[in-house]
Amino acid sequence: MIATNLESKVQFPPRTEPPQTKHAKIVERTYHNNKDSDYTEKLKELGENFNYASNSNYYWSNPDLSLLYGTPLYDAVSPSQKLALNHLYWVGNYNHTAVSEATTSIYNMVTTGVFRAVGGYDTLCDELEFETEQESHHIRTFQRIGFKTKMAIVGKTILGNSLYGTTSKEDSSWVKRLTPQPIREFFVSSQGSSPYTIYRDSALSAIAKTMLGDKKQYYSQYLKDLDARGEPVPAPADGLGGRIAARHWLRFFTIHWGISPFMACQYYSLRYTANAILKNQEYPYVRYFRELEHKGEYIPTPTAVSNYHLLDEAFHTTISQTIAKDMYKDFPKPTAYEKFVAGQAIYMMQRNLLSGLSGVFPGRCVYDDPMLMVFFLKLLKSPLFGMETKEALNWMEQCFCQEHEGFNVALKYHASLLESMRKLFGRLDYQWQINREMGVMAAGGSISKALENNHKTFKEFSQTVLAQES
Template sequence: MVNTIQKLSDSTTTYRKLQINYTRNKQKDHTALMDEATANFRYEDCQNEYWNPEEFSLLYGTPLWEQSSKHQRIVLNQLYWVAYYSQIVSAEIATIYFNQTSAAGLYAQEDFRLICDTLDLESAQERSHINTFRVIAKQVEQTLFGEPIFTYPMRGPFTETMVYADTNALKTWWKKIQLQYFGLISANNTFLACQYFTVRGVRTLNGKLVQHKLSNYYQKHPQSESAPIPAKISYYHFLDESFHFNSSTIISHDVITCLPKATAFERLVANLGLLGCQRDHFHFSAAINGIFWYDPALYNKIYYVLRSPIFNMSDTDAKEMMRRCFTEESEGLHRSFATHQEAMQSYKVYVEKLDYLWQQNREMSVMGGNSIARYLATQRNAFWRFEKDVSHAETQRRKEELKSLV
């Protein structure tokens, strides 16, 4: 990095990259199309068809998938869409906030309006995305279950971004404090404002790998006009996010070179942020390929789905099915692990030219510490505790039923 702050326009190549990305995103903004599609969505119009490629279905490639009927597989495919984009909602709420604090960190610099205008446009798009995902997901779950499953009330930007994480009350509180502090200091520090986009770029890169495949379902649909609306929305979202990824890359790789060399404190905060991203992406899920959820946190949701009229399993059958899906190797588990490894390798390439990173961030060694053997050991321990808790709850429920009959 150079030792003097330049006007952004003095760096002709960087400024031109930003101009092109902003102009094209503005010209190709899909907000109106997404809002129109959302207004036209009726679950009954597309409830009998896939919304994603088949392999992007909840618990694809597990024993549950293998024994499911055609109708059940369609529901699992749709529930993947609901669960996946419910996670994206959480990420985009945080993005809106940190877009604004990062823009504030650039206010004191000459000639940085273009970046701020870019972030304003992206935040408006994120608000549209959030509305769309919530409207569709809630309608689907209300129809199928009569209540939310993977959806949740609107949340603030300081909540744990990973919806199903390996966390507890203390960890959640500490994460909230860290996010609040980073928002505060990055709003008054140009380097950290730019470095935020390293983390955003890594997170978006993972999404881009999966969402490209989801968008292909609409692109390759034999009759695109009659394709299910959620598939169309996946396509629109992918196109918007492609521009957002470009912004992250330009700001974190090019704009940052116009700034003074990072101080020891700035390097510390930057590396801790990326280390936190690695921890968030440490896990992989047999239930949902492409989102790095901690499966034990998901057990209650899956149990509810299996006990619902869609699968109509008994308590014993539901627990046995979950045991097989989560504690034994399957095609679905190996697919999810392969996605995890692909993401990790792409992160390494993304950060390799950033000279302020610690080795463990450059090598993604924290994220790389997971494995299928470790996953299975974790699930076997966690599932044993889950079975005990469910059995206790079921016993209590039966006692209450007997009392009411007396």
């Protein structure tokens, strides 16, 4: 019954001016300033004209934003290899940013549908739609520069992480041998979704729509259109979104962000996390750009892209902050259920996204996982280094599992991001205390914990690699 009502046509109220609250004025001013100072065309031009050879002999940032910076291997490599590691750091950072901005574009459309249905937020919706347009140009610029750079430095060697795709622990496990075939087929399918995943996703969707049934009139037109086409609720597998939670949980959260006005606002506290992570790593590029500009020195194209991108993204960050900490108060206070879901989403974000340090990717406030190790193994075996597997693993063990300067650099970036996160989440009265204080993230800012995690992860990783080559 609820699903049927949700699919019914919502009659949007006529366009009206937003209420003249302080935050409505901030939104209106931000929208007009963003339109007036749009750097999208500049970024598009830089991306289209990028030539790696013209930028290959320059650092694109200060050296500390380089892969493997501060590790024993970094100290041993040649000046040209250090330049390449600096360039590949930019590529890795902005490849991640491109995927995350694609996710942002989807959720902008999900939440815009809610705010349009509420009425009175036309300027905000116009801003979110304009941001989505900007993101599409940003993404293409990052991808062009990233692809040309990777091809010039390592060729196709590290375009993908297929190492783990060739074996399956389950194939030889005692669980499979002892589990009856019908039960295995219920939980695991080699062709699309298994019966279990279909039932699980349907159940989570039903829970969300039942608990938010009194807000069905705000159901996002974007999600309604997906329903009409028989398409699933979006859930990213990559980027920041893919790290936050498993896809079935992301679909569950998305339904909430696409029905409840309060939850749509709560999503922007999550979007602010992406804004803050980006600024934490991007602002050093801006400082470097300004130093080069002041000295009258050559400015590499990627450094200029970072500078102009942050100028665009500053408006996006303002919107995230304004919706997350002020606009949610326009609506009725959240129910106990909405508070629970909002708390769970941010807790998962802390646990899965911001609960560690990386000593090989400074500025990355995420623990080092097997997929990152796959990347570095391929990098060390690429033409840039030309190592054999055992030599590469030996260097990786020193970089991942021994304390070095890279971890101290990581702590600096972690502390800066933690401060930004607490400034926003500390103001959200509906959030759990551990989320307001960013308790999980704070606990992850430990070199000893990072090393402990890396020892375990690297041991399993190296055993898998050597077993495949034997």
